[in-house]
Amino acid sequence: MGSFNPTMLVKKAATEPMPVSSYTAINQFDSFVLHPQLMQNVLDRGYKDLTPVQDQVIPLVLSGKDVVGIASTGTGKTAAFLIPLIHNLFSQPSGRVLIMAPTRELAVQIDSEFRLFARGMGLYSSLCIGGASMSRQIDSLRRGADFVIGTPGRLVDLEKRRILNFNSFSVIVLDEVDQMLDMGFIPVMKYVIAKLPQNRHSLFFSATLPSKLDGIVNSFLTNPVQVKVSAEKSSAHVNQDIVKINGQSKVEVLHDLLNRDGFDKVLVFGRTKYGLDKLARALFAKGLKVAAIHGNKSQGQRQRALKQFKDNYVQVLLATDIASRGLDIDSVSHVINYDLPQTYEDYIHRIGRTGRANKTGTALSFVD
Numbered sequence: 001m002g003s004f005n006p007t008m009l010v011k012k013a014a015t016e017p018m019p020v021s022s023y024t025a026i027n028q029f030d031s032f033v034l035h036p037q038l039m040q041n042v043l044d045r046g047y048k049d050l051t052p053v054q055d056q057v058i059p060l061v062l063s064g065k066d067v068v069g070i071a072s073t074g075t076g077k078t079a080a081f082l083i084p085l086i087h088n089l090f091s092q093p094s095g096r097v098l099i100m101a102p103t104r105e106l107a108v109q110i111d112s113e114f115r116l117f118a119r120g121m122g123l124y125s126s127l128c129i130g131g132a133s134m135s136r137q138i139d140s141l142r143r144g145a146d147f148v149i150g151t152p153g154r155l156v157d158l159e160k161r162r163i164l165n166f167n168s169f170s171v172i173v174l175d176e177v178d179q180m181l182d183m184g185f186i187p188v189m190k191y192v193i194a195k196l197p198q199n200r201h202s203l204f205f206s207a208t209l210p211s212k213l214d215g216i217v218n219s220f221l222t223n224p225v226q227v228k229v230s231a232e233k234s235s236a237h238v239n240q241d242i243v244k245i246n247g248q249s250k251v252e253v254l255h256d257l258l259n260r261d262g263f264d265k266v267l268v269f270g271r272t273k274y275g276l277d278k279l280a281r282a283l284f285a286k287g288l289k290v291a292a293i294h295g296n297k298s299q300g301q302r303q304r305a306l307k308q309f310k311d312n313y314v315q316v317l318l319a320t321d322i323a324s325r326g327l328d329i330d331s332v333s334h335v336i337n338y339d340l341p342q343t344y345e346d347y348i349h350r351i352g353r354t355g356r357a358n359k360t361g362t363a364l365s366f367v368d
Contacts, residue, residue, distance in 0.1 A: 065225050178209070243367070254283070
């Protein structure tokens with residue numbers, strides 16, 4: 001497949017007015033009958049107005065309905081399933097929740113959100129991801145975890161070691177399923193689904209719903225309610241433009257941009273691990289504070305790089321598409337496509353890292 005060229009999309013975006021959301025929420029957070037401590041935790045997080053996916057999904061999950069949620073990252077879907085599941089499990093302590101996510105970063109993000117929402121409620125999670133200590137994860141599971149959050153490979157590895165029993169979970173969430181499809185995890189999902197109890201509460205979230213996932217949907221869910229939130233809304237607060245290289249050095253063009261006012265917290269996407277490491281060295285040599293995350297980095301290295309970026313210790317985070325989904329980083333001023341994405345969906349996910357929480361961001365794509 002050839003690279004996706006966003007030039008025409010950006011030209012269209014520049015000539016059309018930005019879409020304005022006309023959605024009016026039916027509910028408010030305080031209209032849900034939630035446990036008082038959970039409600040306090042929600043309010044402490046600064047949650048006030050419901051996003052469309054939260055407004056529609058939370059009451060369905062509270063009532064025990066199976067849900068197919070078609071929503072991209074940045075729409076608030078993690079809170080949409082965590083808040084009602086925490087309430088349900090606290091009300092019926094005999095259950096357990098399994099959450100499967102395609103990447104370590106997304107699993108870490110979900111676990112972090114869970115800990116904040118469940119603070120003071122006596123509920124515990126276990127984070128099961130590759131690149132981290134297996135023995136610590138085994139110890140955590142043996143101590144007892146109400147929510148098990150992990151990536152497909154590590155979860156199946158723990159199950160085959162007889163540390164996890166998929167039949168013991170009363171609730172399962174598959175998150176970012178289209179990315180699991182892209183990463184080749186369909187056999188793993190089918191393996192897990194086959195071992196789940198027949199009587200369960202199932203939630204399925206994906207940015208898109210390609211026909212290849214029909215079999216998973218049919219085998220996984222029972223009379224599901226579909227909630228669809230337009231993916232295009234994720235770019236409603238993003239100003240998009242192209243940067244024509246015209247034979248110049250891409251590194252020099254990027255360096256010049258990063259030295260301009262307003263480029264305070266910049267996420268730069270590249271295609272290859274080798275290319276990003278080379279770019280990181282070049283920018284570091286020019287005096288910029290930079291970090292990189294990609295598949296060859298250990299989990300510890302990736303988490304340190306993300307923390308440095310979130311805490312504004314580094315100005316620039318270089319990433320492959322492993323970071324384009326599920327990362328919730330506040331106040332990213334710019335996303336720069338140093339290398340063009342492969343597909344339109346990848347482009348939307350990348351630029352969705354800025355312009356979040358009703359803030360305006362900028363996405364720039366380098367083109368020859």
